[in-house]
Amino acid sequence: MPSLRNIEWRRACAIALAAGMLLAAGGATAQDSAAEATALMGAGAEAIENGRFEKAATDFSNALDSGGLDAAGRALAHYHRAIAFQKTGQQDAAIADYTRAIGAGTLPAAVQARAHYNRGIALAAAGNTEKAEADYRATIALASDYAAVYHNLANLERRRHDYDAAIGNYSTAIRLMSGTERKLPLFGRALAYEQTGNAGGAEADLREALAIDPEFELAGAKLAELTARPAAHAAKPATQVQAARATEPRVLPATLTPFQSASSGHEGGAAIRIASSGGWETTAVRTTPVEKPADIAAVVPGPAQDAEKANDRLTTASLRPTSLVPHPTGQAAIQASAAKAQYRIQLGAFRDEETAAAEWGRISTSAAAIVGSFEHVVQRADLGERGIFYRLRAGAFEGIGEARAACKALETRKIACVVVDG
Template sequence: MVSGVAAQAGGLTDADAGITRLNAGDSTAAIALFTRAIQSKELTPEGLALTYYHRGMAFYREGQSGRAILDYATALWNEDLPREFRPRTLNNRGLAFEAISDFDSALTDYSLAIKMSPNYADAFANRGNVHRRFNRFDIAIIDYDSALRNGHPRPQFVFAWQGMALEGQGKRREAMEAFRRALAIDPNFALAKSRLDRLEETQQMSNVLGRRKVAKGPVTPLVLSATPGTSPVAAAEGNVQLTPWTPAPPVPDAALTPVAQSATPARNPVSLRPAFDDQPKQVAPSTPIVSSAAAPKAVAAAPVQPPVQQQRSKPRIVTIEPSRETPQVPVSATGEGGSDVAFAIQLGSFKSRDQAEVGWNKALRVAGDLLNGLSHVIETVPVEDGVAHRLFAEALPDRQAALGLCRTLRDKGTTCIVVRR
């Protein structure tokens, strides 16, 4: 049931059927049913909020993360969304923000979900994945520990992610133990198995090299004495006697010819022993999260200072509460986009309406997955040298959704500002 409160049969029946199709894995049919339920205007306020929430899940599974963000924002904006669904909606919206590489907003949503539900294991694990992506391994491991303590439903994944963070820190033994714990839960877990095999192979190679070094021991130079009456070779062999040695007569300095001294050993001899680097070369991305590991250390004859890596900026976590300025949620004509016209994004100002239409089509080519379902409006405003045609995309459910969409469009090279309509 979408809501415990009775509603007219049409909208409620479509909403329930949409949930059934969503659970069966048919996201496309679920979206159509949820949209029809929303357009029916027969749902209670609570049922409407939950239907937006479920349609956001369906959009996300279809790979339409921008549309999912809009529906999740609409559900959060509605004060009738049940309290127990709010942390879940924030967590799901965080995953959608990650899918469009908006990691600042994802961290904000995960942190808000944890603040509302301190035992929310999924939000801890997802936030840990974002920290691991940016090589903040210490913080990521803390979040993974919290996820495990609070009973994450898929602990094998958390152990694998924790192993990847430990591997990024260079703690190979702890990483191998984490991968083994993941395999103890699921022996067929390919991610944990491949990474554990690679670490064990590297560890075995390091042990072999260590044994060779100990067996060979230090090299003691051979010093020979060139005492008169003996040959250097005889001194070395100990069994050859030669006639007494007589020094040659002195030769004038002018007759001496310089000869290169090849018997002097080089000050920095080059070792011919193969050099092995037992650090991980690259941390392969995991599903659903991709991770980058620490750069390998190069082995050389002389110590080389490691290159200074560029410090990535840490996402700033800002707490933003959903807006509640408008008491009702108008439904768009198609039921595909958001449902509030309080906020819009301006995509440019043009000299003619035709140029504005061209600008809209260009924006769709660049970011059609985010703008699809939004309606575009062209307004004519007077300016000093005539008139200007401003292009807007609406409707967006709240300011946070508009800012997130605008930030993503700017990253794609599209001009964008948030305006209140």
């Protein structure tokens, strides 16, 4: 018969073994959760890269629910889920997630700047211009060389008639930008100059914008309007100035278009850089030709091995201009072919007409080989409680197979497309 001492010893061993098994199980569970979270974060980043934003939102939600993310990882998950929400038009959900990510205080400086910038776009789209401006200024404080934010801030200032401030910020955007995107802040500054009576400055900016892009129709139309006016226009009465403001075309903001804004870092780059709380690490290289390198911010477990400086230049959002409305000749062609067309392709639904038009400008530039011969139209749709949307549609197809082939070709370029009845 075992002694009491042996019984106590065996009991102690059993307790110790059980505790060890629990600890081991707990450690394994934690490791499994971390591995699951890492896989989900990677899947979400890939979904954003491929334009599958609803899947991305689900992946990041599951990562947040997995229990495998630390505070820094959760902030990055909220940030990326916000991008997915923003891309699908869920502005309130995006704003809430950006707010969580920013409030965590664990985002890398470059990602924190993007979060403020993206939230500013969402707030502006929701009509909250004061908070949008605050976010744009926070972006500048974190990334003072981010050209697009000066352009967006200047748009807000111009629309509230603070022309001197707008001119200053347009000028900064022009100085920081390179390439064709400079034409938009030039156009914006021209509109501000016009309202201050500086017709000469306005004309000079419009001519420079047209030198960058001779097909920039907004600038061409405005220049023709200015040069056709009598010299006395600069001294017109205030009532006429107000009337001009009422019909003044708005400068296209850095609009939300796939891989162009809601700055996910997919804005078009050879190197796909994965962000962690420790810095930036290059993990993949695209093989397709691109204009310039950019970052993708997604989570990687552990510290990044080759961290780059936190003040990496942020990629600007989409600034490709386009006419605010379809060309009259294009509209006529669409109407003429409507009798024969059974199907069209829809390339998105947007909250305002200029954003829809801007998206066509982006698509017609990046996928000219596919849509170069297509006419397009922006159709207003009143969806009742859901609000007013502007549907971007293009092409005219007699057979559904042709329309599907066009969509398939566009999807290979990561452009969302659905076939709709003509």
